[in-house]
Amino acid sequence: MxxxxxxxxxxxxxxxxxxxxxxxxxxxxxxxxxxxxxxxxxxxxxxxxxxxxxxxxxxxxxxxxxxxxxxxxxxxxxxxxxxxxxxxxxxxxxxxxxxxxxxxxxxxxxxxxxxxxxxxxxxxxxxxxxxxxxxxxxxxxxxxxxxxxxxxxxxxxNKTVERESLSLYNADLIVNTKQFKAVPTEVLEDFGKQNFSIVNANRSMPFYAYDNNAYQHIPNYVTTDLYLFILHRYFSRFIEKFEENYLSKELKGILKKTFEKLATLSTHKNEVEWAQTYCALALHSFGDQAVKLPESYTEIYQEEVQKIENAGGKPSFIQNETVNFGDLKPRSHYTKSEPLRSYFKSFKWISLNGIDISNNEELKGLITLAFTIKNDPNLYKKYQKYSADIEKLAGKEDNISIRDLIALIDVNSLDEALEESKVAQIQEQLMASSKERIKVAYFTPSAEEDKKRLFFFSSTYSISGEIFSKLINVKRDAPKALDVAAVFGNKTAEKILLEEYKENEKWPAYTSNLQQLQNQFESFSDWDHNYGFKGVESALASFAEQENYPNFMKTDAYNRKELSTALSSWTHIKHDLVLYQERPYAAEAGEGGGPEPPSHYSYVEPNIVFWNTAKELVSWLEILSENKETTFESELQKIKEVGNLLRKVANKQLNGENVSKEEYQKLHFIGAEIEYILLGLLETDHLPTRESSMALIADVYANKSGILNVAVGHADDIYVIVPFKGEYHIARGSTFSFYEFQSDGVLNDEDWRKKVGEKNVPKRPEWIAPLVRNVETLEGNMEYRYPRYVDYD
Structure with missing residues (x-):
């Protein structure tokens, strides 16, 4: 359309x-x-x-x-x-x-x-x-x-009926079924049972349902999903431009400057050449091959380069049996341009290749790198600024890094830094570090189990990463996305995990570990630290519940819809931060003229906790974008205005206040407004082919069976019974489609969108699948004798 x-x-x-x-x-x-x-x-x-x-x-x-x-x-x-x-x-x-x-x-x-x-x-x-x-x-x-x-x-x-000890709207009193050509029997049954129905509509963008509503005057049900969609697209576009215009150039500059400084060192040839080779490989991942490589490392360099270019195999330069260079395959927004692809491969290579602290050759090489950076005030300042920017986006480093090493180099010369007693002292202090919170699960003996590794730039900590790492066992070798919701007190998620998936029967310690994590995160308050946290806070707010919410929102079925929304939002975050956040794993060895238009009603999903939290997130994003080269300030301001409108209307609905004519007018075009914001973010007047699908995927865990993926497909329609002016109407909105499945290898957005386009997608998770009706979408059946402002292809 x-x-x-x-x-x-x-x-x-x-x-x-x-x-x-x-x-x-x-x-x-x-x-x-x-x-x-x-x-x-x-x-x-x-x-x-x-x-x-x-x-x-x-x-x-x-x-x-x-x-x-x-x-x-x-x-x-x-x-x-x-x-x-x-x-x-x-x-x-x-x-x-x-x-x-x-x-x-x-x-x-x-x-x-x-x-x-x-x-x-x-x-x-x-x-x-x-x-x-x-x-x-x-x-x-x-x-x-x-x-x-x-x-x-x-x-x-009889305006209400009793379901699940709740008084729901009586579906026999719906007044607009004839607004549609047909309402499938399954949908009508859902209305009677739970007051809403989800239909597998396969809409490539969520705002298309609202566009269709506007021209057919079908009442809108404005979901939290729609607002989350544009919030995530803002951040995705923001980070894409920030990386392309700044972060990628900064990282490349740090590597090149460090390589050049290393070339000026006249002593400690072996350590310097190791450090130069490290920088050269990171730069080659960037696509920069114009560096003069030490002859002593030519053979191993070429071997490593071949694996980098093929994005496969185990590392040769810094050996680690748990690393697979298949992870160098660009994904998320990093497939959009060559600079982004190169940046992805370089940072990912760096964050995969941590040295073995007990290996003196590797440790001395990285001490040489660290000393070179610390000894150049301008270079060190750039390193600190780059690290701070990554932390604000994705969180703190979760592994020992050069940042920690620099703090231990309290000497004035490289000779002193590489003196054997000093190296031994540094080694001992690093080995004693307890910085890592996301632990690797070793289900079979591995040479890696007793090693500690030190990184140039480390992957960052994520809440879900820690949760996943603590809820796996040889008897439960893969987590579930529901774990995150359950840890943060979602009773529906916990019920599904314990009563439907029976996780505690597979692994008896699951329940106690879950309880420990619930206690740990019950008082978590550091949401403002980084976007990874702040985004999760908004995602979790989408299943918040208050006593004054409509009763249909308190049903088990609607709670599952909200879970799907929350996990889809979390999937967006994991997708956008896939380069930085650590992925936990289990290591295994191996018409014109005439009457004016009629009124058009809209009903905003009245989750006021979500709308308040989303407002905080927008304010946080405003601060994040300050003093950045590309801020999309106009688009963020529009997102803020839309959020304020939706929050205001949701409050009015809950308080029994009248929604004004002007507010209804603005909501009439909510789909078009979201679309135009997206076009502004994309800096175009039409959706490019690559941006024409909302589908995306993120790999969140790995074990011997393969890669665990969470993904968002095309939008479903949600039809909800809502009250307008004392009558019950069917209103239509859009909601995320959530998937969770394993694959043999890493999938990027292009791989996933091809599957979605061919309708070759896995089954929905068992806990949401029964709610999704595979029936025809409800098409409008009305006529309006005034201009149609839109043509459909």
Whole structure:
């Protein structure tokens, strides 16, 4: 689906919506007395049997020309059956029947569903742009309406039904099923059971559902997923530009400057040449081959280079049986350009190749590197600035690094730094370090088990990394994404893990380890430290629950939907920080003119805890982007404005306050607004092919069986029963599709998107799969006789 550019103009031009209160069509008896100013002043109940009063209006120039153009002149309504058996009709049919009386009398409905429904009949010719017009009803019509209202009132005596000890909306009172061509039986069953239904819609972007809603006037259900999507896309684009314009250049500059400084050293030839070879390999990963390599390392250099270029095999220069150069395969946004691919390979090579502290040759080589950096104030400042930037993005280093080594080099010359007693002292201090929090799980004996390693730049700590490393065992050799939610107190996740997956039966210590982690993270408060933490905080907030939330949000089914949203959001974070954050593993050896548009209702998913947390995240991102070369300040400001609107409307809904006409107008175009923000982030006026799919993937764990992946596919539709003006409507929104599966090797976004495009995706996780209906999406069935502002391919 492609939006015409004039949609932007439309979006920026206020529409002349009519009164957004419920039509003369409300069934809420308590509100009938309050509509006199807007309804009864426009209705004359004097008997006018032949409706001659309408004909003078149809002769007005603007009305006559409009209906002539639409070939509707002379089309009369068929006789009306006042003898219908009202008890045999559904509540929705009763409402339509009652409003048909007004439709036959030229009433222009503001309610989008009623307008669209009656527009399918050529006899429906409402009077528009005539302020003095009043509907005139005869006695038979008035009596019939009274009878219908009585029957409606009987039905509404049961506005709720009991499910899971909760009072849910009575799905028999939905008033807009005919807004769709068909509503599958499975979806209707879901409405009755849990008030919502998820449909596998395979929409390549989440805002497409809202675009479709806007043109069909299907009520919006604005999900936390939609806002999380644009928040994550902002950060993804921010880090992409920051790395391309700054971080990649800084790292390359640090390596080159260090290599050049090493060449000026006239002593300790062996250590200097080892350090030069290290820098040369890191630079080669960058694509820089114009360095003069020490002859003594030519053979091993060439062997290592071949493995780097092929992205496969075990390292030759710094041997480590747990490292596989398949991890050098660029993924996430690093496949978008050659500079990003090169940066990925270089940093990843560095973060994989930690030296064995007990190996004197390697330790002395890295001491030489560390001393060279520390001894050049400008180079050391660049190293510190680069390290600080990485920490703010992805967290603190989780392994011993040159930062720790530099702190131990308290001497003034390389001779002193490499003196045997000093090396032994440094070695002892490094071996005593307890910095590492994400531990490797050794399920079989390995030479690596007793080694400690020291890195130039270390991978960073992540909350999920620590959780995964502590919830695996030889009897449970792979974690589950649900572990993260369970540790942070999500009872649904814990129930699924213990009662459905029976993790404690596979590994009896699972429950106690989970409890220890829950106690550890119960008081965690360092969320503002880095984006990795702050993003997780917002992801976790998507399953927050408060007493004043609608009851459908408290059902087990909706809790699972929220889990899927939270884990999809977490997947985005792991995807964007895949280069930096440590991946835990288990080591094994081996239309124009006419009436103005009707009102369009929207309902914001009222998770106020999430909207408050998301507001904090945006403020945090504003600080993060300060003094950066590429900040996308305009786009972030728009994201902030959208978030403030959604938060405000969610609060109004929870407090029983009216949503204003202006707020509804803005929400009408929520899909287009998110799309235009995305286009701004991409610095284009159309979605490039590579950006046309929201699907992404991240590898989060590895063991002998392969790689554990978490992924987000194309968007599902979510249909929810929501109240508008005293009636229950079906509203549609968009939600993430979450996947978790193993693969033999590393997959990048291109690999995953190909699978998604070919519909060759694994099954959904068992805990969410039963909720996802593989039925046709619900297509709009209404007609609107005013301009269609969009064309569909």
């Amino acid at each position: 492609k939006l015409k550019l004039n949609l932007l103009f439309l979006m920026l031009t206020p529409l002349l919506f009519t009164n957004c209160t419920e039509e003369s069509v409300t069934n809420d008896e308590t509100k009938q007395a309050n509509v006199k100013s807007s309804k009864e002043e426009r209705i004359d109940k004097t008997q006018t049997p032949k409706k001659e009063y309408l004909q003078k209006y149809y002769q007005l120039d603007h009305i006559k020309s409009y209906y002539d153009w639409n070939e509707m002149t002379g089309v009369d309504a068929p006789p009306f059956d006042y003898k219908k058996d009202l008890t045999s009709l559904s509540y929705e049919e009763l409402r339509l029947l009652r409003n048909e009386i007004f439709a036959r009398n030229g009433y222009l409905f503001n309610d989008a569903f009623l307008r669209g429904y009656f527009n399918q009949f050529k006899w429906y010719k409402p009077i528009f742009d005539v302020p003095e017009f009043k509907v005139s009803l005869d006695k038979e019509e008035q009596d019939f309406i009274s009878e219908v209202k009585k029957e409606e009132a009987k039905r509404k005596a």
